[in-house]
Every structure is written in C-alpha cells, then in structure tokens.
Amino acid sequence: MADGTAEADTFPKLLIRNAQVRGLRPAIRHKDFGIWQTWTWAQVLDEVLAFSVGLDELGLRRGDKFAVIGANRPRLYWAMCAGQALGAVPVPVYADSVADEMAYVLDHAEATLAVVEDQEQFDKVLAVSERLPKLLQVFYDEPRGLRDYDHARLKSIDEVQRIGRQALAADAGRRARWQQSVAQGKGSDLSVMLYTSGTTGRAKGVMLTYDNVLISAQNGNTYDRLGESEEVIAYLPLAWIGDHIFSYAQSYVAGYCVNCPETGETVVEDRREIGTTYAFAPPRVYENLLTTTMVRMEDASAIKRRMFHYFIGVARRWGEKILNGEKVPLHARLLYGLGDFLVYAPLKNRFGLSRIRVSYTAGEAIGPEIFSFFRALGINLKQLYGQTEASVYIAAQPDGESFPDTVGKPNQDVEIRIAENGEVLFRSPGVFVGYYKDPEKTAETKTPDGWVHTGDAGFIDPKTGHLKIIDRAKDVGRLIDGTLFAPKYIENKLKFFPNIREAVAFGDKRDFVTAMINIDIVAVGSWAERNNVVYGSYQELAANPRVYEMIERHIEEVNRALVEEGVMAGAQIKRFLVLHKELDADDGELTRTMKVRRGLIGERYAPLIKALYEGATEAAIATEVTFEDGRKGTISARLKIRDVKVAPVAAALEKAA
Amino acid sequence: MRAPSSEVLAGQVLLSVENVSLSFGGVKAIRDVSFDIRKGEIRAIIGPNGAGKTSLLNVINGFYQPQEGRITFRGETREKMRPYAAARGGIARTFQNVALFKGMSALDNIMTGRSLKMNRGFVWQLLRHGPALAEEVEHRRRVEEIIDFLEINAIRRVQVGRLPYGLQKRVELGRALAMEPDLLLLDEPMAGMNLEEKEDMSRFVLDVNNHYGTTIALIEHDMGVVMDLSNRVLVLDYGRKIADGTPDEVKADRNVIDAYLGVAH
Amino acid sequence: MLYREVGQYKTTYEADHAIFPLLQDRIGIAVILAIAFLFVPFTASDFVVNSMLIPILIFALAAIGLNLLTGYAGLISLGTGGFMGVGAYGCYKLATAFPQVNILVPILLSGFFSAAVGVVFGLPSLRIKGFYLAVATLASQFFLSWCFVRVPWLVNYNVSGAIEVPTRTFFGIPITGPNATATTRYLVVLAVVVAMTWLASNLVHGRIGRMWMAVRDMDIAAELIGIRLYRTKLLAFAVSSFYAGVAGAMLVFLWLGASEADSFDINASFLVLFMVIIGGLGSLLGSYLGSVLILGLPIVLRTLPGSLGVPLNSATVEHLQFMIVGALIILFLIVEPNGLARLWQIGKQKLRVWPFPY
C-alpha cells in the first residue's frame, strides 16, 4: 500500500487527495444529451461537497444507512461518497429487483433515506413505503414524470445540492466542518453494505470497512499496474461488489476515469467511443460478443467469411503464444500480423477493446473457446475468483498465465487453504466484518481466526499451481460407488458448447451420471437454418433427432475431458435427454442470476429422472409454464432418452500419464 | 380515467373556431363548426372516417383556407390562418401518416423543427463558425433534451426512413415539440401502433401536457385512449359537430352512439 | 477496416457537429488537398492539367451549384448552362469595364449577376414543381443563350461575337489570357473551387441546408413548421446560380480563354445535370465524382483505341463514344440510382463495420 491510502483511508479522503493531486484530470464521464459530459476530480469534489452538505442539512447522520438505487450514473456514485463523508453507510440495491425484494433490503438495512435514479425506481419504493417506517426521505436524479408527486418527502438531487451550496455560502466555516467530519472517518469504519442474493434464502447484508474495500482495490491496482490513465466503462449493477470495486474503489485509489453509458442498449457503441483500457465482466458478456460475432459473420459474403475463419484459425493457433510472449516461427508472426490488419484489429475496434490492457472474467466459469477466442485476438483476458465477502479479490491469473479452466493464483496478501472436504477457504485484508444483523450466519462462514468459507469446492492444479473450482461445496456429492460427483463442474463443461444453453446433471447417491440438456435456440436455430433442418417450435427443434446426435457428440467430448481430468473419470455421463422447454426464472427453475435450482427441478421433472435411471427410451412429462403476459399453462411432451458412449478410463489414464 | 381538473375547465380559451365551413369544389368537408380549446387542456376530436377531423386541423394551422368562419387564436381573430403565422404563433402539428423528412436523420429532423427559432444570417451560415456555430450548439442542446424526453437516444443518428413506424411517430412528435408550441395538434398519434407503443405514446402525450404545459388537440380512433387522455371531446360526423363535452357526457350522447353504430342519416 | 473509431469520443457539441467527425476522414482530406496543391502542379503535364484537371474542377463547381438546387432543395433545373453564361459574360463586362481591378474580383462578383438572374427565373418554382419546373428553367436556358448571341453589347461589340480574354496578372504572374501557364490557372481554379466547396458544405450542414432538405423531402410539413417556402426556394436558386456563374466565369477566363455563345447552350446544362445525377443527388462529393466520370470518360474513350492500336477513324470513335457514354449512363443508373457518392458511402460503411457485414 504505497501511496495515498495510508493517509487517505476513506473514499472522501481519497476524493480530496485526487482533487489536489490530479484536479484537472477527468474523474467521471456520462454520455448524456448526446455527448460525453465530463467532470474532473476537482469538479467531482465540488459536486460531492455540495451534495454531502445538503444531505447533512437534511438530516443524514453518522452511522445512518441510505439506499442507492439505479443504473450507473455519476450522481449515484457521488451519493455514496457524499454520504460516506458524513459517516453514513451506502446500501446499493439492484435496480432490477422487484418492489418486494427492495422492501426487504431497505427494511433490513434500516435505511433512513434513499437516492433513486428516476420515477421507475421511486414508484417501487413508494409501493412498499408503508413497510418502511424508517425511510424518511427520497432523492431522485431524473425529474421526468415526478413533477406531480407529493414532494413532502421527495427532493431532486439538484435541490439537495442547492441546499448544500446555500449552507456553504451562508456559513464560511461550513466547509471546514465538513472536512472535519471527513477527517473523523477511519479505515476501520463501516464503508458499505452489499446485499448478496445467494442461491437459497434471503439476501444477506455483507458489511465491508474502508480498509476492506480500499486495501483490496489498492492491491488490485498494483497487481495489474493500473494508473490514473485507465478508462473503464461502468454498466454492471451498482449493488454488485464487482462494480463497487472496479468503478468506484479502484478509480478513487488510482484516480482513473469511469465512464457511464448513455443507455443499456448503447453500451457497445459507448465502449467503442471511449476505448476502455481495463474491463471486467461476467462470462455471459464475452459469450454474447462471440455469439453475435459468429451470427453476423454467417451473413457475410462467402469470401469474407472464409478469410475471417481462416485468420481466426491462425489466431487460435498462434495468438495465445504471441500474447504470452513465447517464441513462434517468423511466418506465424507475419501471418498473425496480416490477420491483425484484416481481422483482429478491426474486430477489437468493433468491440471497443482496441486499447484494452487488462480484462477480467469472473463470477462464473467461462467457456474455453470463448476464453481462448478473445485471448487469440490479443486481448489480455484473465480469470478471477472473488466474492463479496472478500471485497472481490481471492485469486486471479497473472499476465501470461491464463488458462481457461483455472481461476489463477492467490492475490496479494491473500492466503488460500483447501479443507479436507475440498472446500476453499481464504484469509485476506478484504475479509468482511460480518453479515448485518446475522451473527450466526457470520459465524458459519467466518472462523474466529479470520478464515472464510467460500462454499466452493476446488483444488490446486499441480501442473499450474493455479486454483481450480469444481462446484459449490454442498452440491458436490458421490456416486454409490463412491466416485466424486460435481454436477456444476460437469454442467459447465456442457454449457461451454454454444449449442447447449443449460444443463442439469444428476448422480448423487446413484449408480451413474445422467443429464438433462437445454439447447440454445439462437445457436441451434441458426445451425438448423444452415443445415436446412425445418422446425416449427422450440419443442420441435429440441426433439429433432439430428439435434440429439449433435448433443450426443458434445457429451462424448465432455466424457473424454472428464477422463483426462482424472479426478472425476468415474463420473461420466451415461444417459441424457433434451428438455422440451427452456428452464426459466419465471417458472422458478433458475435464480434471477440464472443459476439452476437443482432441488426444484429434481421434483418438477421427477418422471424424467426416473426414466433416465430406469433405462426407458422415452418419457412423458407435463409441466406448468408462465407465459410472457403472466398467464399460466401446461406444456406436455414425450421426450426421447439416449445412451452415450463413455471413454475408457484406463486408456485415457495411460495417455495422461 | 383522467378527471378534467377544475382549473382546466375554468381556464381561458386559447383558440376558438367559429362557424367554420370548408369545401373542395362541391364537396363540403366541414359545415359550420364552432368549438374552442382551453389553455392547458387535452382536447380530443373524434368521429367516423371522413368526418372532417383532419380538415379541421388543417384549417386551424392554416393549411386549408375555410370559405366561411373565423378563427381566434390568443385573442387575435382571423378570417383564415396562414401556415407561417400559425407556426410563428406557436401551433405545431403531427400528421396522420408520418410526414418526416425521409432523407434526414432523426436528430436533423428535430433540429429542423427549430428553424423558426434560429436566426443567424446567411453569411454566418456560410462560415459556420462563431455565432452560427454557437447558435447551432445551443439549439442542439434543446433538441437533445427532447430526444432524452422521448427516449430516442439510441436512434439519434439513424435516417428516419429506416426507423420502424412507432419510432417515426415519436420522432415526428419530437419535431413538433422542438417548436416549443403553445398548441400541439396530433393527428392520430397512435394510428397503426401495437398496444405497448400506444401506452408509451399516451404516456408521452400526458408528459408533454404536464411537463411542458402544452395545450393539446388530438384526433384519435381508440376510444379507450381518448377517454383516458382527454379533458374534453369534440365529435364530428359528416363535417358537422354532433357533440362536445367531457368524455362521460360524450359517451352518453345519443347522436354519438348513432354515429358510431352507423344509424342511417 | 481502415477505420479505427475506438477512443474517438466527443465531449462538446462543437466537436460533434464537425463536418468530418472521424479522424480518418480528416486525415484523408488533408492528404488529398496536399497532393492537389503541392504535388500535382509540379508533376502533371500541361495536357493533363489543361484537358482534364481544370475542366473537371470547374464543372465540379457548377455541379455543386446544381446539386445545392436539385439535390438538396429538390428543384430540378435545366438552366445551369445559361447561368454559367451569365457569369462568364458578366465577368467579361466587369473585367473590361474596370481593367485595373484584380481579375479574381470580377470572377467572384460575376456570381452575383447569375444569382440575380437565377432568382428571376426561379420565381415560377413557387407555383410549379417537378418537370413543369424543369421546363420553366429551360425557358431561361433558351432565352439566355439567345441573348448571348443576339446582344452584341455583352461582348463589347467584338466582330467575332465571342469573349476574348485579356491577359491579367496577379502579383505580376499572368493568370488569365494566352500567356498564363496551365499550372497557374490550375492553382487559381483549385483555390476557388476548394474554398467554395468548403462554404457549400458549411451551408448544407447548417440551418439552411436542413431547410432545403425539408422542402425537398416534405414541403407541406416544412411549411407547417414555419419554413417560408418561397424564401427557401429562391435562396436555393440564388446560391445555386451563384456557383454556376463563378464556374462559367472561370470556364472562359481560366480554361477556354475565349468563348462562343454555344459554350453555354442546353448541352452544357445537360452535361452538368448528368454529373449531378451520376455523381449523386445531395452529395458534394458526388458532384466531384460525377464531373470526373462525365468528363473523364470521353477522354479515355478517345485515347483508348489509339493506345490499343486499334485503327479507327475519328468519326467512328466519336459515334462509339456517344453510344458508350449513353449506355454507361443507363448502366450506372441501374447499378446505383443514388449515384457514385452512394457507392462510396456504402463502401465506407463496410470499412467501418469490417469485418462484419453490417
């Protein structure tokens, strides 16, 4: 922790420091009214000061909690800092959460006021306001449509800032007093509360101190040598620890510029305009980029398409090596250079990733070919393993050590330990204080000596010394013959195939492993068009024998891979079926964050599972579904079930050896 | 249902049309129609096809010249409106089947709406620097507010010819708003839209009315929409006024029911 | 492919309203200008300069003029030739009336004559549209060319009935008349054309350009927005004719050196109209491309057989030339009715989204 943070150990202090050290550098931009409105650090300080004093005037006190609800907008980030300057604690809330979820968080956090983006968010708060006696005031950013509302407990942020500026103008000492209150803040104070929606149960409020967040941010910066000249684009949920660290903490520590896109659908254009140097995204973002790329290229002229695929081939062959600085033959370099001119550079230009230095994927496992695709283009894509409870950083891949199936080495100041049941434990400066108002949960996850149970099972890969995550620890089971069975691990391997959208594997306390597959309608659909397979509906396409064959091949590949892994060679998939409907969050089969609800699926599709294990070649099923417009109905179908070849273990082991 | 707020019903008259008749050759499009529009209200004009609704709008903003009658706008009485005078006076208009400038981007279309408000001379325009640029920028700022208001940021640069119908209608509304009108005439703003688009458009119409305080006269077929949006409804049939009043009154009116159920005249 | 737009973001409306928002375009323009001003003069042969570059530039200017009227304001005109003539004769009168004045002054002032005439013959455009208007402009064309022949005053009663361009100097260097070198004349023309193109692009990118296009695309809506149709249309006629006039003046003073009345007859009008249509309505770039094609093609066709060693007598070549030009015009219209400029636009778009098709 070299510069700054030692003396500047809170966000407000960092802001003041930045305003002094790099007052004229851009701190945050927002594509608004068609151009990039820009604020320098000095300006941000001015805005936050006014905002903060305004909040003070309106009665926000040290220790109060206040909710921040909305998309990534400068003023919402300022709101956090403005509150923190008074010693209050921001509680960012997922903007897409429904009123009920919102009510729970605000109530549980005992928020006294909320800063919301616009009418949409306010309406949600309003809808549940009677359940929130503690919530006294709401401030909004976007006035549109709120004109007619009762403004007794409602103010625009402008208004708040105006009040602040008045107070500052009225009283010369005001500013000094504000600075004192900033000075009172210590690194050990509570900085933020982030609610994590686990796969089960109510959301838990993770309490993080300034030290947790800022030291982790500092370590992250040194790890990737991030400086004040970085450009990042902030489009991921405020309430997500990732965004909090990357678009807030690291920016304040390093002094780099954060860019807020104009709207959700213009992110790609906006990213292209800005040219981000440092990026962070869950796998699906990269996945979508790749899928759209491939789909679009299908419409390109034949020559262009061939050229594209040829050079992508070249890239896949040599790109990684070149990126990792290995030595490659001259002709390969030349070929790659040509490809760079014709394909890679233009492609990165379209993605807006031409200037990218470091780009992380985290939160989920990423498909190997997706991963290697971006690496091959010369994009320094790396994996990261983190948690809210760790202020993100647990493990990450160092430059030049990227592998699709590992999550990297422990970050600076982080210790990792594997429990005998295979669960990963860690200890670091980022370790959270505890769950808000929930000591026993805290005790469950955090040992007295500061070790945290990640709840993930994993192992240190002997080859690379990197951490590998298999699955949620509680989901890891064993077949009757005792072989280790990690459904998630298998499912991910399956999902890596673009044609497979979701997969659910069964096998715990059973003789062998089976799987239910969800095809990806986009990928398989365009495959069907190209191979003139006619289909009328998702159901029809899913049942198509040629689709079955395709899926079967994929599964065989997975089996081979499992064998090579060694550890789970015994847990190969023996039988599978392709589901007639997409697993859907609206039907409760997935969580809002698109994780499968294994238990519920187990019950709902019991007849199918039964069939899978009784060796039947067909099974009937009727399921209730919820349509777009909320109506309910049932779909019923007869599904074919297939056996799959399993790879000979012994042979493979020899190969491995 | 939108309760006709008392101050609107009391509000003073912005525009009144007295005994207006209009005919093309022998065809009588409007026969001796009188009605008024009050400041700040949303005034619906309904009636079966060929009832003369559009012609009435055309008379109000001076595109057609009536043979008889008077038009009083902002206390100023005229035999006939002139398009330029109408526009200057603050009457803006959208069209039944979108009349955008097809060759131009959404942004330029809306910018064109501000032509009246821009007055840097030809020479400055030639140089496109100093005052001319400053003016351009100032008006761009205003236009961007409208773009933001109508949530068409994403299609700012798209040539309007390529836009889906619903968005075209929105851009056209934007162009009209760019004139900062006191009276906004909407000719079937929701024609040919799906439910969702209709709801959006209704929301925009209401927002315009209360955010900019613009008085609005709109022609609409969808009765539901009319009832939700408007303070008062004028009903035309065969160029004649057959009813005029609050949505409920009109709904109850015998003539209206006949006209809509198509009883022989 | 060549376009790298990453990092080109705008923080002000001034920057956003730039005529070339993309860095790559700005570079391209700079390079072209550099070549035109610094490279060409020292390398190109007099033949190339005289028989290609100068006329191409001059007609490009005329085409820009017509494009402002037809392409932007949507008013068809078949009178360009006449307006060019007015410029030429006007310039001649001025130049001979005030010999001491620098020749560039009358060349530019002559535009005002044609502008005035243009407005007069533009008046019908308030009542009539489309082909009717085209024919109305034909009236001006025929009337004017008649004047050029019948009014000896225009040529100061020369027995030849033609304009004879006097030698005039600019800082001691002759730029008009027999002893002005091709290169100097080229540079003068280039300077004027570039400057006027810049002005034109300013115009069409601003309020006036938008008003013209509004009138073109949907005059009713334009009128109800408060755009005064007659002002807008007449302004278009004035500006358009001004450009034509200057082009005409340069045609005589900086290219032909002397002119018969028939340099400005109906064929001239059609020639320019071709350039605009083939080049692309509503595109300044198109005006240049059109000029290059329409003037370049015959030269190519004339020189081609010879260079290929095919023995053809000049008459036959002449006829073939007519046929081919005719056929090519039709072909171009079929391939890309929106003109060469659109082809360029499409190409550019492809380069921007490369490797994607859209």
Add this chain to the structure above:
Amino acid sequence: MDLLYQIFIDPFVQMGTAPDLLVQTLWEGLVGGVLYSLIALGFVLIFKASGVFNFAQGIMVVFAAMSLVSLYGLGIPAFVALALTFAIMLALAWGVERLVLRPLVNQPDIILFMATFGLTYFLIGFGELVFGGEPKVMIADQLFLPRGAYDIKMLGGFVSLQKIDIAATVIASLMVAALAVFFQKTRIGRALRAVADSHRAALSVGISLEQIWVIVWFAAGIVAIVTGIMWGARSQVEFSLQIIALKALPVLILGGFTSIPGAIVGGVIIGVGEKLGEFYWGPLLGSGIESWLAYMIALAFLLFRPQGLFGEKIIERV
C-alpha cells in the same frame, strides 16, 4: 413611346393592312403546331402509361426517318421499307423495355428521365454509326406524299398552302383520331388508361406491365415514324432534328403531360403563337426569338394555371 407603339400598335396595324400575310402566318403556325403536337403526342403516350418523361422521343423521330430512308436506299421498295421501319421501332420498344425500363422499375421519375437521356445519346451514336452523319432526303414521292402548293387568292393577296403541309395536318388528325379510338374502345387502350391511374388496375385487366410498356413505346415509335416522314418531307432528315424534342416541352406544359387533346391544342397554340411572334414582333428584338418564345408563352401560362390546360386542380392532402 415609340417602342411602345412598335410593340402594341404597329404589329396589329400590319395584320390589318396585310390580312393575307396574317392568314399565311397563321397557317404556317398551325402546321408547325401540328408537328409539335405529334411529338408531344409521343411524350404523352409514354408518360401516361409509364410515368416516364421520354426525352428520347426526338431521336426516335430521327431514327425512324433515317431507317426508312436508308432502307429504301438499299433498294428495298418504299412500303416494304416502311413496314421494316415499323418492325425496327417495335424492336426498339422491346429493347428499351427489357434493358432500360425493367431494371429501373419503381425508381424516381428523375432517374428514368436521365435514363432516356442515356438512350438518346446511345441512339445518336448508334444512328450516326449506321446511317452516317450526313443529312438525307425523305422519300416523300415514293410514299405518294404530294408536293407543290395551292396558291389561293384571297384578301387581296395570295396565300400559298404547301400540299405536304395539308397532308401532314390531315394525317396528324387521322392519327389522333385513331389513337383516341384505340384508347377509348380497345381493351388494351383501356388498360393503358388504367395504368395511368394505378398499376394494379392494369394487372386486373390482365395485361402485364411489361407488355404495356412495350405497347406504348411502340405506339410512340409509330408516332415517331409519321412525325419523321412529315418533318423530313418538309425539310430534310438530319440528326440535329432530335432537338425538336425540346420544342415539344412547352406544348406539354400547356396541354398537360397526360392529355392527348391537350397535346394537340397546346401544339397549335405554341405553333401559331411562335410564328406570329417571330413574324410581327421578331424584328424588334432581332430575329430568332422563336427559339425561346414558346417557352416564355408556356411559362407565362404556367403561372396562371400550374396544372396545365386539361389537368384538374390538385388538392394537397396531409
């Protein structure tokens, strides 16, 4: 004052004093007008049915005349040559439809207009290549067209009527009559009228657009042949003649682009006006004013009746 006299009084005095000259002028104007009408007719036919403003009508006239003369020159009997010429015009119509119109269907008018320009250039080049550039003499006698003139003594002077002119007038009238019948009575004719209104309407009559285009262009071709013969017989056949196409434009303005009677009336007005102007006012301005007089007449007329003589008033809808 003196000028005013020359303009407003003197010409009419002359008319009064030498009525025979007046009649002569009127007659020549009439004949000239008839020929204008013929060309205008060609335009109208095509414009009515395909919305194409066919600038090539002029060159078609020349082309037709040239073919006829040249074919005869090859020793083919006159009427066979005439028949062959018809065939040629049919081929031309077919070719135009195939190579020009079909690929450009649904393009804006201006584009099609330009295309006919290209066509003109092509035909000029092609024609000169085949028939050679030099003027030719129309085979009037072989087609049994009368020559010479009747000199009628009237109004104290002589009025001479060229027989060929009379013939021209008669034939033109017959032709118009024929076309009128064709349009009113025949199925195809009605189809053509339908097309003018809407293309679908035409299809409902059971004729494809392509066919219709071929037909109208062929019809225009026939008109061209007749025009060519007449015009050629009066002066001679040369390519410069194609410019007379432009002369037809003011006629169209007067008569409206879609009205056959309009074309006739307009033609006569222009023809007569032109001759009178040239003869009585020309000297004041220095001769040659007929080069623009027609347009000025048309223009002046336009300002008062934008939709032409027979066009109906347009009501703009929004």
